[in-house]
Amino acid sequence: MKIKNIVKLSVLCFAFGNLSAQNPWPKATNTAQPWTRWWWMGSAVDEKGLDKQLTTLSKAGFGGVEIVPIYGAKGFENKYINYLSPEWMKMLQFTTDKAKSLKMGVDMAVGTGWPIGGPQVDENDAATKMIVQTYSIQPNEKFSEKIVLKDEKQKNLKTINLDIVTAYNEKNEAVVLTDKVAQDGTLNWKPTSGKWTIYAVFVGKTLQKVKRAAPGGDGYTLDHFSPDATKDYLKTFDKAFGNSNYGIRSFFNDSYEVYGADWTADFKEQFKKRRGYDLSQYIKYLVSDEESELAGRIKSDYRETMSELILHNFTENFTNWAHSKNSQNTNQAHGSPGNLLDLYAAVDIPESETFGSTKFDIEGLKRNLEDINTKEVPDINMLKFASSAANITGKPLISNESFTWLTEHFKTSWSQVKPEAEQIFLSGINHIFYHGTTYTPANVQFPGWLFYASTNFVPENSLWPNIKGLNSYVERTQSVLQSGKSDNEILMYWPIYDQWANPKGKDMAFKIHNIEKWLHPTVFYENLEKLGKSGYSLDMISDKMIGEAKFENQNIQVSENGGSYKVLIIPQLNYFSEPTLKNILNLAQNGASVIFQSEPKDVPGFFEFEKRRNELQSLWTKIPFQQDGNLKSATFGKGKIVLSSDVEKALEYLKIEREKLTDTGLKFIRKKFDGGKYYYIVNHTSKEINQNIPLNYSGKQVALMNPENGEFGIAETQNNSVKVQLKSGESLIIKASETPDNSIPKWKYVEKTDAPIVLNQPWQLTFKEGGPELPKSKTLDKLQPWTNFTEDTSTQSFSGTGVYATSFKLNKKADDFILKFDKLYESAKVIINGQDAGMVWSLPFEINVGKYLKKGKNTIQIEVSNLMANRIRYMDQNKIQWRNYHEINFVNIDYKTFDASNWKVQPSGLDGEIQLIPVYFSK
Structure with missing residues (x-):
């Protein structure tokens, strides 16, 4: 639908009062609030400590916790509780009961540390690898060497066995000799001519153990490709939990970080069943570094088999088990050697992960190079693997392990967290888990117990007094993102066979830590980036999903509860499955629109590939393409198929409209609800956006909603565009509805501002809370950070809250006043005339305060909380x-x-000017 109205927005627009009117914000459940990964160090928890921390988290605006037991603190060994022991289960029951009383939720990991594993994983169920040994043999030579495993680390294992023995001559002719090897390793075979190389494959074990395991959780990591291993593993939880789920909402499994696991005991049989031929004859091409087409085809089949095994034998079994407990499951598929889209789709709550810090252009945003990991940057398109799978299959929640290693320890401010959270939301994720919070006993001094790779969302953090500002922002935003369905219009096929056909390497794990190798160099990624910036909304789709798709109600749909899509794009690729092409043609026959960026060149895999290639070409030639300007198009049944190297031109040809608001640099995500649509819009540019922008959908009434403070109001509207004034770093939600609600007040627009009143009178600085000791009070001639006062050494080591206070006379009248901070280190609570006026914690550092001011004398207190860094510096300097x-x-x-x-002292407090800006609204 073309937009019918102009919406005037302003970052300086506020809807005051009238909060008793009909509230357009969706009702927030505890899933809309942020949750946090909750590490139990050594599981050294007790009821008093659990009660205290859950209560503290609840008051700060957290909706739930995710329990992950890990290694313990020294000196507390007598407090450790073994994982899943009766005492541990008692602590879990107390936790879920307390959480329920606070209206919080509880998830827990199915294991300690990571990856999944533990003492119940015996040798048979442990992560498995192939061990390859080669031998040379001359014609007519009696092979005297015995084919036995040489690896000393494996020799004492009982499950090791010889799986495949195949010999190749110089012409690459193969003879499978597996049944010619006696139990003692003697080979009963000798060639009659030529030089031969024997490849012997043993079933071995990776011997990897759980990293960061908690007491009672140590042991081998799991063989994800074995259904028996998965079922055996989960029996331990059956025993501990009995017929109850102990109040667990969702059982969580962390990212796949099982190293070297490239085989399983029955892999050879599974491969033949799934790929149609015996791998034994071609084992050389799998295990060698030969870069040939044949090697690529064998490896493609191997990787596809690995993908199917982890999907069916681990992921689906894990989901079914969680459901048997009347719970859900959460799984991080990334890192797996499988199709991430299918793995994410096979669980209740797909979970992605962000690691590192993004470079945003937001004015004033801190990003010190010495405090970040420059090698890894979160990527919005990597996050979309999880949200795409959820959107397509109709999963209501998509979670994210958020802010892992955002900056160096103790140096992350809430203003740095906000744009990272916004990027996560813009990817389609709607259920953030902070990474994270560590349980700390009441008698442990500052800084409490801490996890080594965390942004410190802990009550001991000196920034804690203002975390409610961040949490409220997350809650309001997620309440919107969870209440609507995805409104993405485009499906983009992930050409995974092009990845799998790479003749280099063996198993292929799709990790977040190496996307520069497997994702960034692809045309697929180039399309994702280009279309996203152009204003198109899309999800990624797999072969399996295409096979399940139908064309109904003028849209492509995979699941009854999932998204509806106007077009399917097949990006430029080399390898394409003929069943997938057949499924696509069926969709087109029924009315679907499809864009091919190039003609598929070949089929993947080895089995009967020439026959399948002919079938692919035969299917392709059935498409009656005609030249149509710069592209080719074909009517196919009721649908349309377009062939064009320029995907955007093809989308224009099919009349798929982009959201032109992205031309300004604004980012957005769109959700649909019954009777309208939401736009979540973010300004991550360095400039203020002050211009008209179009929306593709406006409905009959538009409400503006500020996720930072909860204010709302009905926008003024005219035809064809929306006027937006968003400062750098700000966001906004637009609710376009078909049903007008006359009880909502009008949004108040700023028409002009007067010259600012600078609060440059003397200030009193006192210290409210923190340590190691409170600095002395000071009278300031001008505002400055407390760390400027080097003569008072306690100011250099203090982490906590300092209070800047003054009074001023106000004689000027205005519709409102904005309190604007020049520099704030790092967040603040503002109190005017004894009333709480709100928190300032994100860029731009300003807040509307008109309703708290009066004519004549006014008092103002600004309670500033700084980073933990200076106190930690002091502690390390003093050992x-x-x-x-x-x-x-x-x-x-x-x-x-x-x-x-050796850290520099981090500036703390206020610096520069504080201005009071008079604001006048349009009438």
């Missing part, structure tokens, strides 16, 4: 012990020994 953990003690962002003693 005060605060990190004392088993296994990994504490590391910095580069995984080297942490030492803050």
Whole structure:
């Protein structure tokens, strides 16, 4: 639908009062609030401590916790509780009961540390690998060497066995000799001519154990490709949980980080069943580094088999088991050697992960190079693998492990967290889990127990007094993103066979930590980037999903509860499955629109590939393409198929409209609800957006909603465009509805502002809370950070809250006043005339305060909370012990020994001017 109205928006527009009117915000459940990964160090928890921390989290605006037991703190060994022991289950029951009383939810990991594994994983169920040994043999030579495993680490294992023995001559002719090897390793075969190389494949074990395991959780990692291993593993939880789920909402499995697991005991049989031929004859091409077409085809089949095994034998079994407990499951598919889209789609709550820090152009946003990991940056398109799978299959929640290693320890401000959260939301994710919070006993001094790779969302953090500002923002935004369905219009096929056909390597894990190798160099990624910036909304789709898709109600739909899509794009690729092409032609026959960026060149895999290639070409030639300007198009049944290297031109040809608002640099995500649509819009540019922008949908009434403070109002409207004035770093939600609601007040627009009143009179600085000690009070001639006062050494080491206070006379009248901070280190609570006027924690650092001001004398207090960094610096300089953990003690962002003693003092408090800006609304 073309937009009918102009919406005037302004970052300086506020809808005051009238909060008793009909509220357009969706009702927020605890899933709309942020949740946090909750590490139980050594599981050294008790009821008093659990009660205290859950209550503290609830008051701060958290909706739930995700329990992950890990290694413990030294000196507390007598407090450790073994994982899943009766005592541990008692603590879990207390936790879920307390959480329920606070209206919070509880998830828990199915294991300790990561990846999944533990003491119940015996040798048979442990992660498995192939061990390859080669031998040379001359013609007519009696082979005297025995084919036995040489690996000393494996020799004592009982499950090791010889799986495949195949010999190749110089012409690459193969003879499978597996049944010619006696139990003692003697080979009963000798060639009659030529030189031969024997490849012997043994079923071995990776011997990897759970990293960062908690007491009672240590053991081998799991063989994800074995259904028996998965079922055996989960029996331990059946025993501990009995017929109850103990109040667990969702059972969680962390990212796949099983190294070297490239085989399973019955892989050879599974491969033949699924791929149609015996791998034994071609084992050389799998295990060698030969870069040939044949090697690529064998490896493609191998990788596809791995993908199917982890999907069916682990992921689906995990989901079914969680359902048997009347719970849900959450799974991080990334890192797996499988089709991520299918793996994410096979669970209740797909979960992605962000690691590192993004470079945003937001004016004033801090990003010190010495405090970040420059090698890894979160990528919105990597996050879309999880949201795409959920959107297509109709999963209401998509979660994210958020802010892992956002900056160096103790140096992350809430203003740095906000744009990272916004990027996560813009990817389609709607259920954030902070990474994270560590349980700390009440008698442990500052900084409490800490996890080594965390942004510190802990009550001991000196920034904690203002975390409610961030949490409320997340809650309001997620309440919208969870209440609507995805309104993405485009499906983009992921050409995974082009990845799988790579003749290099063996197993292929799609990790978030190496997307520069497997994702960034592809045309697929180039399309995702280009279309996203152009204003198109899309999800990624797999072969399996295409096979399940139908064309109904003028749209492509995979699941009854999933998204509806106007077009399917097949990006430029080399390898394409003929069943997938057949499924696409069926969709087109029924009315679907399809864009091919290029003609598929070949089929993947080895089995009867020439016959399948002919079938692919035969299917392709059935499309009656005609030249149509710069592209080719064909009417196919009731549908349309377009062939064009320029995907955007093809979308224009099919009249798929982009949202032109992205031409300004604004980012958006669109959701649909019964009777309208939401737009979540973010300004991550360095400039203020002050211009008319179009919306593709406007409905009959438009409400503006500010997710930072909850204010709302009905917008003024005219034809064809929306006027937006958003400052750098701000966001807005537009609710376009078909049903007008006359009870909602009008949004108040700023028409002009007067010259600012600068609060440059003397200020009193006192210190409210924090440590190691409170600095002395001071009278300031001008505003400045408390760290400027080097003569008072306590100001250099203090982390906590300092209070700047003054009074001023106000004689000027205005519709409202904006309190604007020049520099704020790092967040603040504003109190005017004894009334709480709100928190300032994100860029731009300003807040509307008109309703708290009066004519004549006014008092103002600004309670500023700084980073933990200066106090940690002091502790390290004075060699005060605060990190004392088993296994990994504490590391910095580069995984080297942490030492803050040489850090610069981080500026703390207020700097520059504070202005009071008079605001006048249009009538």
